[in-house]
Amino acid sequence: MADAPSGSSAPSAPSDFIRRIIADDLRTGKHDHILTRFPPEPNGYLHIGHAKSICLNFGSSLEVGGVCNLRFDDTNPEKEEQEYIDSITRDVRWLGFDWADRLFFASDYFEKVYECAEELIRKGLAYVDSLSAEEMREYRGTLTQPGRESPDRHRPVEENLRLFREMRAGVHPEGKYVLRAKIDMAAPNINLRDPVLYRVKFATHHHVGDAWCLYPMYDFTHPISDALEGITHSVCTLEFEDHRPLYDWVVDHLDLGCKPRQIEFSRLSLEYTVMSKRKLNLLVKEGLVSGWDDPRLPTLAGMRRRGYPPEAIREFCARIGVSKADNRVEVGQLESCVREALDASSPRAMAVLRPLKVVIETLPEGHLDRLTLGNHPKRPELGQRSVPLTRDLFIEADDFAEISPKGFKRLVPDGEVRLRGGYVIRCREVVKNEAGEVVELRCTHDPATLGADPVGRKVRGVIHWVSADRSLPASIRLYDRLFLRPDPEEEGQDFLTMLNPASLETVTGRVEPSLADAPPEARFQFERVGYFCVDQDSRPGALVFNRTVTLRDSWAGGN
RNA sequence: UGGGCCGUCGCCAAGCGGUAAGGCACUGGACUUUGACUCCAGCACUCCCAGGUUCGAAUCCUGGCGGCCCAGCCA
Numbered sequence: 129m130a131d132a133p134s135g136s137s138a139p140s141a142p143s144d145f146i147r148r149i150i151a152d153d154l155r156t157g158k159h160d161h162i163l164t165r166f167p168p169e170p171n172g173y174l175h176i177g178h179a180k181s182i183c184l185n186f187g188s189s190l191e192v193g194g195v196c197n198l199r200f201d202d203t204n205p206e207k208e209e210q211e212y213i214d215s216i217t218r219d220v221r222w223l224g225f226d227w228a229d230r231l232f233f234a235s236d237y238f239e240k241v242y243e244c245a246e247e248l249i250r251k252g253l254a255y256v257d258s259l260s261a262e263e264m265r266e267y268r269g270t271l272t273q274p275g276r277e278s279p280d281r282h283r284p285v286e287e288n289l290r291l292f293r294e295m296r297a298g299v300h301p302e303g304k305y306v307l308r309a310k311i312d313m314a315a316p317n318i319n320l321r322d323p324v325l326y327r328v329k330f331a332t333h334h335h336v337g338d339a340w341c342l343y344p345m346y347d348f349t350h351p352i353s354d355a356l357e358g359i360t361h362s363v364c365t366l367e368f369e370d371h372r373p374l375y376d377w378v379v380d381h382l383d384l385g386c387k388p389r390q391i392e393f394s395r396l397s398l399e400y401t402v403m404s405k406r407k408l409n410l411l412v413k414e415g416l417v418s419g420w421d422d423p424r425l426p427t428l429a430g431m432r433r434r435g436y437p438p439e440a441i442r443e444f445c446a447r448i449g450v451s452k453a454d455n456r457v458e459v460g461q462l463e464s465c466v467r468e469a470l471d472a473s474s475p476r477a478m479a480v481l482r483p484l485k486v487v488i489e490t491l492p493e494g495h496l497d498r499l500t501l502g503n504h505p506k507r508p509e510l511g512q513r514s515v516p517l518t519r520d521l522f523i524e525a526d527d528f529a530e531i532s533p534k535g536f537k538r539l540v541p542d543g544e545v546r547l548r549g550g551y552v553i554r555c556r557e558v559v560k561n562e563a564g565e566v567v568e569l570r571c572t573h574d575p576a577t578l579g580a581d582p583v584g585r586k587v588r589g590v591i592h593w594v595s596a597d598r599s600l601p602a603s604i605r606l607y608d609r610l611f612l613r614p615d616p617e618e619e620g621q622d623f624l625t626m627l628n629p630a631s632l633e634t635v636t637g638r639v640e641p642s643l644a645d646a647p648p649e650a651r652f653q654f655e656r657v658g659y660f661c662v663d664q665d666s667r668p669g670a671l672v673f674n675r676t677v678t679l680r681d682s683w684a685g686g687n
Numbered sequence: 688u689g690g691g692c693c694g695u696c697g698c699c700a701a702g703c704g705g706u707a708a709g710g711c712a713c714u715g716g717a718c719u720u721u722g723a724c725u726c727c728a729g730c731a732c733u734c735c736c737a738g739g740u741u742c743g744a745a746u747c748c749u750g751g752c753g754g755c756c757c758a759g760c761c762a
Contacts, residue, residue, distance in 0.1 A: 204762075268758055269689095270689085270758060318690080329760085343760095345760080346761070366693090369757095370690075405762095448700080458699080458711070460698080461710085465711095467723090468724095506725090537722065549720070552720095587720090589722085679721075
């Protein structure tokens with residue numbers, strides 16, 4: 129893809145049971161081309177689970193020379209909005225996929241779907257039912273008991289047709305009638321117990337306006353839409369497995385000239401987050417997060433704002449694979465992909481999250497070294513930048529310890545450490561306030577160590593720093609997991625009670641001056657700290673960075 | 688307890704009767720002016736359990752156990 133960094137490794141080549149089915153269908157001649165589709169309902173923002181589906185649907189087809197349609201499954205006007213259509217198209221494109229001119233709406237097929245319904249009625253395979261919703265539930269039976277037939281089940285075809293047309297014409301109120309398929313009220317699969325095909329809704333549809341007051345159900349619309357588009361493989365998640373007999377029933381009893389095959393895979397679960405649009409919607413509506421693009425959310429908009437590169441998400445989807453097994457993927461799996469992509473592509477910079485003043489007494493007042501540092505340790509083509517080194521500096525508070533923990537390689541009283549890209553300094557004096565807190569370090573520097581190793585001794589530690597007066601203040605948002613538990617709903621918990629109160633910490637740090645004009649979404653590695661991106665709220669003079677992910681830290685475990 | 692599906696390393700996941708891939712994580716070690724990156728090494732005598740078939744079983748059969756999904760005029 130266009131923004132794949134040259135330094136990144138080749139993406140994993142996916143292979144799974146669905147791709148195998150596709151390969152077999154091509155090999156045996158069942159199909160001579162492949163056409164898949166990604167069919168989101170525009171009732172929320174896309175999340176990483178959708179990314180798995182997008183990568184699968186687009187990927188499996190593209191890899192064998194096929195294409196993939198983008199189709200909005202917009203059969204329920206009460207839950208759908210144009211805002212979601214806009215966000216979805218943006219997110220799919222951002223992820224790196226292109227549907228060319230194949231953008232479709234199930235609602236554009238409503239006339240054809242309606243004709244299919246009349247066809248079923250004429251064939252005696254569908255009927256208008258006047259059972260109320262509650263009655264229908266009673267008649268449906270239970271998981272262990274068969275249902276009973278509605279008294280309307282044997283309504284004459286002509287009457288069904290008349291009533292159905294009246295439903296379309298708007299003469300009947302919502303809830304009075306529905307159109308049902310006539311299948312088998314005793315079927316062990318509840319989806320086959322005369323499922324509802326159409327219901328009346330006097331709602332304005334976001335895409336077709338007031339053209340209809342009669343809306344088809346997913347189970348009826350989806351197979352017809354697939355067949356109309358000539359979809360060869362209709363890939364969806366496991367909860368639709370029980371619907372496949374109904375999917376096949378619809379296609380088999382209609383003359384659509386095409387029979388797509390539905391194949392199901394298990395949806396993605398990620399640790400410490402929730403993945404359903406209903407729950408995400410709740411978090412957004414309740415104001416528990418800042419919006420659909422809150423960087424703590426698993427939404428693609430949130431991940432984009434967090435600084436996750438699209439190629440990292442694609443790689444993640446390739447690595448986790450596709451199967452039918454229940455799963456809950458570790459966050460580290462995703463973070464590994466993010467770090468891999470960002471290590472290769474991100475320019476380095478220095479920033480201090482929790483500043484501790486350092487004065488280099490051996491440098492004169494007003495001293496200024498304009499150091500030229502490489503933007504990337506392995507990619508000189510990413511250029512260089514100038515970093516000012518002055519007498520007064522800030523270092524990370526964590527990089528100094530009065531009492532050295534064992535194995536500590538940073539600054540301690542009377543100890544030496546290298547300033548990244550600068551001199552080796554020695555701590556001569558620790559200045560504290562009345563409360564006994566360390567507020568300043570008085571140090572000396574070894575002028576012979578700029579770009580050279582000190583003679584006669586080895587300095588193990590290297591720490592990052594910024595000039596005290598030539599650095600810029602920045603608001604830095606440190607994100608952590610949104611929930612306290614890997615499964616926020618474990619043991620029937622209300623997931624809202626499991627929110628992590630520390631999922632966002634904002635600190636005011638200092639960043640090197642080269643970052644002054646970095647535009648929103650620009651990504652950097654703050655050396656030794658992590659990967660950060662410029663937030664859309666950032667302005668010159670009021671910089672805002674989001675922590676995308678920390679650097680891997682093999683020291684953190686030791687203390 | 689009706690129906691459907693699933694159970695291979697801490698987490699994903701290959702495997703499809705011939706003697707357990709890979710990734711992430713983890714543990715060493717090398718390198719290092721990022722405790723990063725990179726590199727090298729280690730990491731399932733065993734595939735939910737129990738029987739059976741077979742020269743040979745994670746793969747086939749039988750019986751258990753465990754988990755997920757389904758009773759919207761949602762998708």
